[in-house]
Amino acid sequence: MTLNTPSLVKADHFINGRWTPSRAGKTFEARSPFNRTLLGHVAEGDREDARDAIKAAASGFVALAKLSPWDRARLCNRVAESIEKRRDELATILALEQGKPLATEAYAEVDAAATGFREAGELIKWLEGEYIPVETPGKRAISFRQARGVYAVVTPWNFPINIPVEYLAPCLAAGNAVVWVPAPTTSLCAAKLVECLVDAGVPDGAVNVVFGPGAVVGDEVVSNPGTHGIGFTGSPGTGNIIATRGAGKPMLLELGGNGPVVVLDDADLDRAAEAAAFGSFFNAGQVCAATGRILVTGKNHDALARRIADIASAIRLGDPLALETTMGPLNNAQVFAKVEEHVADGLARGGELIAGGRPGVSGSGLSYQPTVMGRVARDALLNRSETFGPVAPLVVCADAADLLETANASSHGLAASVFTRDLSQAFAFSEKLRAGLVNVNSASCYWELHLPFGGASGKASGLGRLGGKHTLREITDVKTITFDIT
Numbered sequence: 001m002t003l004n005t006p007s008l009v010k011a012d013h014f015i016n017g018r019w020t021p022s023r024a025g026k027t028f029e030a031r032s033p034f035n036r037t038l039l040g041h042v043a044e045g046d047r048e049d050a051r052d053a054i055k056a057a058a059s060g061f062v063a064l065a066k067l068s069p070w071d072r073a074r075l076c077n078r079v080a081e082s083i084e085k086r087r088d089e090l091a092t093i094l095a096l097e098q099g100k101p102l103a104t105e106a107y108a109e110v111d112a113a114a115t116g117f118r119e120a121g122e123l124i125k126w127l128e129g130e131y132i133p134v135e136t137p138g139k140r141a142i143s144f145r146q147a148r149g150v151y152a153v154v155t156p157w158n159f160p161i162n163i164p165v166e167y168l169a170p171c172l173a174a175g176n177a178v179v180w181v182p183a184p185t186t187s188l189c190a191a192k193l194v195e196c197l198v199d200a201g202v203p204d205g206a207v208n209v210v211f212g213p214g215a216v217v218g219d220e221v222v223s224n225p226g227t228h229g230i231g232f233t234g235s236p237g238t239g240n241i242i243a244t245r246g247a248g249k250p251m252l253l254e255l256g257g258n259g260p261v262v263v264l265d266d267a268d269l270d271r272a273a274e275a276a277a278f279g280s281f282f283n284a285g286q287v288c289a290a291t292g293r294i295l296v297t298g299k300n301h302d303a304l305a306r307r308i309a310d311i312a313s314a315i316r317l318g319d320p321l322a323l324e325t326t327m328g329p330l331n332n333a334q335v336f337a338k339v340e341e342h343v344a345d346g347l348a349r350g351g352e353l354i355a356g357g358r359p360g361v362s363g364s365g366l367s368y369q370p371t372v373m374g375r376v377a378r379d380a381l382l383n384r385s386e387t388f389g390p391v392a393p394l395v396v397c398a399d400a401a402d403l404l405e406t407a408n409a410s411s412h413g414l415a416a417s418v419f420t421r422d423l424s425q426a427f428a429f430s431e432k433l434r435a436g437l438v439n440v441n442s443a444s445c446y447w448e449l450h451l452p453f454g455g456a457s458g459k460a461s462g463l464g465r466l467g468g469k470h471t472l473r474e475i476t477d478v479k480t481i482t483f484d485i486t
């Protein structure tokens, strides 16, 4: 059963509270990654459009400053209500344009977005300051957190509703205006989210959206002196460019991962297989905290691989709008090509193909079968770098020490899992794994919106921590005020 495709839409930039075409009049097409159907036309911005949005955001910041934290909390709640009212529209465009299955994943992402706005509205009320004792008689000192001004927010296409909300909601709650550059392949999702902000009565200029190539409009918003902080989620390569172009501005960089799932010899294999399969195949593997590789000793390799392959065989790859589908296509040709390259490289280096390993579903160039590969070489791309696709690669390690060393021998360090029944081993691995998040006995991608999330220092997975009060701290300045009362 499929839902009807909504009629073609046209998405303009959203600048200073108005839908605005590009100055140059250019547009680009939005197409379904499943069957290439034309979904709509999107305004293609250039640096001038981005500068217009930055100028508008300066006045949006002034408007937000006139609201109390309680007013901004109410605004966030109204956005959440609008997201809930438009739940079907948002989930449908998400399935159509991003490619994730409507029934099993798209609605959950929309629900998380509503929660994100509600939580930001709740937490801002308790962002308290300090009364600081001082040495000098007759002096008093306080400090508190203050909005920074205009935030440049640049986001990817894998969770095109919820990742933007991780920045937009705390920025609005804290009083930062935003210029948002969404990933081009999920521009219609962004436009639909903006409709919720409009419903909620967001002040003109408080949130502005400019569509177009990241290297142009994204670069302008991060490098322009009119923005005062940066929120970026995307690849390490782009993160490095942004760190240079936005040098000197406070920045949250949420980058890539290659999540190891470490399965110790005493692990519950059914549980480990279920979590590893979920971590590898959820959102067709296009998750920064995905299970990138499964590390196991020779004792359990075959049994674990068989269990994961059984789970993979039950996945229904197909049209994201069909209610029986549990895995949709990959979002774009680049990610598809990378998955093909990594699988071919794994096979060439002696990996054993246990399931999948090929494009799937006729009629779509971008669907890829859930794939399980055993005995993957350590120097294979699947083990060494982020695949970002539906592949569960198992790597055989000698013993517990080798499991830990192999897990940490990666340039990424975002999320990891360890499976064991032994509490001391659980703690030992959790503490020694070089990752910002370690999930014991659950999937590498388990996370809740208020939990701190980000990369380990010195790895290519980013800077700072997203999540609840942690984001509010990251996007505000500490202001210190002293009083002379003599």
Ligand code: NAD
Pocket: 154, 155, 156, 157, 158, 159, 163, 181, 182, 183, 184, 212, 213, 214, 215, 216, 217, 218, 219, 222, 233, 234, 235, 236, 237, 238, 239, 241, 242, 253, 254, 255, 256, 257, 287, 288, 289, 386, 388, 414, 461, 462
């Ligand atoms: P990407 O870096 O190619 O693009 C991300 C965004 O940056 C897009 O909007 C793009 O248009 C923009 N961009 C591209 N070049 C730019 C430039 N020079 N200046 C400014 N902006 C620019 O990443 P992607 O392929 O869209 O997303 C996948 C990556 O994102 C993966 O590596 C994944 O792990 C990572 N990711 C990380 C997290 C996290 O929370 N750590 C979450 C989701 C995705």
